[in-house]
Amino acid sequence: MSKVLMKGNEAIGAAAIAAGCKYFFGYPITPQSELPEYMSAHLPRVGGVYLQAESEVAAINMVYGAAGTGKRVMTSSSSPGIALKQEGISYIAGAELPCVIVNIVRGGPGLGSIQPAQSDYNQSTRGGGDGDYRLLVYAPGSIQEMVDLVQIAFDKADYYRNPVMVLGDGMMGQMMEPVEFKDDLPKMELPEKDWATTGTKGQRKPNVINSLYLAAEELEQHNIRLQKKYDEMKQNEVRYEEYQIEDAELVIAAYGTTARIAKAAVDQLREAGIKVGLFRPITVWPYPYDVVKNLPESVKHILCVEMSMGQMIDDVRIGNEGQRPVHFVGRSGGMIPTPQLVVDKVNEILNGGK
Amino acid sequence: MLNERVILAGFGGQGIMLMGQLLTQAGMDENKEVSWLPSYGPEMRGGTANCDVMISEKPIASPIISNDATSAIVMNLPSMVKFVPEVVGGGYVFVNSSLIEEKVERDDVTTYYIPCNEIANDLGNMKIANMVMLGAYVEVTKSLDPESVLNALEKKLGMTKASLMGINREAFAKGAEAAREQI
Amino acid sequence: MAVVFQKTRGLTDVETHYCPGCTHGIIHRLVGEVLEELGVLDEAIGVAPVGCSVLAYNYFNCDMSEAAHGRAPAVATGIKRLLPENVVFTYQGDGDLASIGTAEIVHAAHRSENITTIFVNNAIYGMTGGQMAPTTMIGQRTTTSPYGRDAATTGMPIKISEMLAQVPGATFVERVAVNTPGNVRKAKKAIKRAFELQLAGKGFGIIEVLSTCPTNWGLDPVKALRWLEDNLMVYYPLGNFRDYQEVENA
Structure with missing residues (x-):
């Protein structure tokens, strides 16, 4: 059709x-x-x-x-x-x-x-x-x-x-x-x-x-x-999408609308040579915990992006099992995060982490 | 590579949402990746209306324009004040000069002043001011084939309003002409 | 030997959990008999409420759905809209219908859903242990009106039939009681009429049945019947408040 x-x-x-x-x-x-x-x-x-x-x-x-x-x-x-x-x-x-x-x-x-x-x-x-x-x-x-x-x-x-x-x-x-x-x-x-x-x-x-x-x-x-x-x-029934995760130093976890915004940020960061990937749960229940658990060795940070004060981050933490720091950036109340907000946060984490 | 991010804004009743949808539909018909995102809420009912349109060779990641519009189409003064700052340097601004006397103060963008309402009025139908503006936009940016936009409109009008195609086509051409005079 | 009387096929053989002297049993039987006599038992889908008759799905010998508290008319709407050829009824108490479920019953009547509601009014919350209901009589002592219901703080008892009779979509509204053999016969007639109107596609019908709660009223079954007559039937007069003909003429 x-x-x-x-x-x-x-x-x-x-x-x-x-x-x-x-x-x-x-x-x-x-x-x-x-x-x-x-x-x-x-x-x-x-x-x-x-x-x-x-x-x-x-x-x-x-x-x-x-x-x-x-x-x-x-x-x-x-x-x-x-x-x-x-x-x-x-x-x-x-x-x-x-x-x-x-x-x-x-x-x-x-x-x-x-x-x-x-x-x-x-x-x-x-x-x-x-x-x-x-x-x-x-x-x-x-x-x-x-x-x-x-x-x-x-x-x-x-x-x-x-x-x-x-x-x-x-x-x-x-x-x-x-x-x-x-x-x-x-x-x-x-x-x-x-x-x-x-x-x-x-x-x-x-x-x-x-x-x-x-x-x-x-x-x-x-x-x-x-x-x-x-x-x-x-x-x-677990469904998810991985984007540029293989060699990523930082993986962004985001779903729905924020995953689109995060993807724009990933593209922007990759163009600047920064190794970032996106993990996008498509089912949020059941949650793809194993993906978070088994992220590649290269991943040093996880950044959760949400249009809330941080809710899915709990599931990311459950999957992460304390392996890496889990960061958060988001907007709430109806405000939509911009790709730039995500880019800035990633830079802050990676520069602060080095 | 084509990566158009257009803000269209005006007041309710100017056909802003339709303008955005026509660009989106035309882009889709040209096998481009597209999205259309409206503002919604109480302002939809008679207040200001605006929408973001993406037309790109690549899949659209974020459908939201955030200070990165390649073009802004502003049909009234509040829209100009609000959205001209969102346009990237080197971008375009299309001003409905029939309703906006003020000039765009930025010199890093190219501005076209199109008297949409006057042209529409001369053609005998105030409702087609939006098509005048689309004609100007397509003429300047070349982001779409003019025929794609007109075909999108033809689809939208359907059988019952097909008779309106002629005057809309004329409005579109007049808009393009007005823009050409300023290029 | 000739059979002169037998239990209706409209009810299962499950022994009910109702207290001795409670008139739920009679009302169940009337509904079961009507469904059987109209030959619609195999087409019937009942909706049970929350309250004493929560387990009605064990007693009616037809398909049953157990609803959330007060929501039976909404559940019945969902069923009837998808299965207009089936016979759909709700069986609700006064806590369920006259308190938490007022929106659902008013709007089912308002839309004139083609369903039948059996509304059992015993002026008290039975299942939860005898608390005050919107239908509780002034001065009546309950576990949450230990000094007697006071109109100044809790309002006057709500008259559901009178109220629903004002809703344009209500096709049939009648209040009956099951305290005497004569009234039981009248009650059955009203229930049958409401189901017949449903079968004819005439819209929403409700039968308010004044019922006893000897346990929570603190009376023996006989005294409970007398209390019903002396109190409930005085404040809640029996009679038809709306019938299809009347709706037609209006």
Whole structure:
């Protein structure tokens, strides 16, 4: 298929529809509103349902009900709205329902700002809901990657019976880039959804969608089973990109928007003969800890760049296992770091380190 | 090697976002790497509007212009004040002189004063002032084939507004002509 | 021997956990019977709340979904929008529906979701141990209103049926009680009517059922029924507040 120029938020919608998602429950919030708008225009045309809920809380619970019917369903929001959805996300994870949740992050805490940020890293990878649960979280670095991952996300959600989050930010949501809807994306063998609540039709025993286990032993067993699933994700779902790492003296760790900015800085520094590389996690859960752990000998420093006061840096430190100093530079509140900020920080570290 | 980083700015209703999208679409159609990044927020509703456009031979790393614009297209005074400092030395500034009386004070950039609104008015449609400016920009920078930009517009207008193509084409040519007179 | 009465197929054989004298059992049975009589049990999907009826998914003999506290109408919306041919109902208590879930129930009514809500009002939080609900009567002692509910600090008991009857999208609103055989029959009729309207695609229906909580009211089952009649039924009058015909004419 040929390339089209699309805004991130609209591309997500188109990708979801391409993945067979016909149901969307949302609530307006900047900077993701173009996504529900897109769905409201396009889903009725494919025989689907778009519904604007009375709140994010209601929207995620509609997703819970809808996902229980076994059909592909999606919701989206931005940071404070995702915070409201956390209750429902925990229930969806607990009841093992597949769905895709999009978070187009803006500055926080509280009402924060409407400008791009990455300060929902913890909220996305650690969750705000109760209990031992995990989401598979994709953090695409371009609109094309977002389009690919949204489609893959639906397969993964169905395969694992688990919510999958696509983590973007205001910039990714608002910007336009050429995208191609590939027809050769890897497709998974998916199990039949014999657990769905669709009415027994007198053909089977009633199905129950539930996250309540009043007996402690049963709940523990449920948790052990969930953990096995999460372990399988850790084995099979880690994605990342390495850029100019082989001989690097310093590696920048950054995801999504900041990875693009960091890449510009790497190019600039390489032109000046400074050996810098980029490590870009594409899944932020499960995190590519092994990449950080096994960075080449040449790497003396890691610099984490984020649009937050430092959240992913905790994961970088976990992977690093104390091997090298881990530095941080970032902007927050909706401010976007410039390549120059990163270049200056790298120079400061390398000159200070010598 | 082509590596255009253009800031387009003005007030809501001047068609700023569309101008940026046309350049981006044209760049894509010429198989260049492109990105378009708008400012967004309350200012979108009637206040100032601006967007960053990248057109490059290489993949776009950062889609954000930060003091490294190769060109600034400013359609009103607040935009000129805000964005002219973002242009690199040797870059271009395109000023809508119909609405901006002030001159650009920097002498390390080349400035073109295009009376977009007057030209559009003479053609009988105020809405095409943005196309006048695009004509000037393409004429000076040669970053894109003029036909690519016009084709992008044709796509955007679609069947229902196809009749507007003629006047837009004229506006684009007039803009180019106005710029040529200043080269 | 001829069978003169048998348990409805609408309920499973699981023994319920409800306290002796609690009228949840009767209401469950009425819903089960209605689903069976309408022949829609195999098409039914119920949504259970948080509260005493949290385990309702073990008792109704149809597909069930357990919702977060107060969110049953949103969950039911999700189900019904995707499966419009199925019969979808929520079964919610007064803590669930009249307190934490007011937004969800009002907006399900407002959108006239084609679902049926069974709202069990016993004027107290049962599951958590007898705390005050928005529906608790003035002067009623609960574990969080130990001196009796005081209107000055906690407001007057909320009248959900009267409130929802004002929502244009509500198709059917009726308050019933299950304290006497006669009232049980009327309750069943109302429940059936609401499901019939759902089957006809007429939109949102709710049946508020006044119910007892002998345990947390601190009364024996018989006295609880009398207290219901003397207090709840006085403040919460039984009757139909809205029916489809009326909606049509309006």
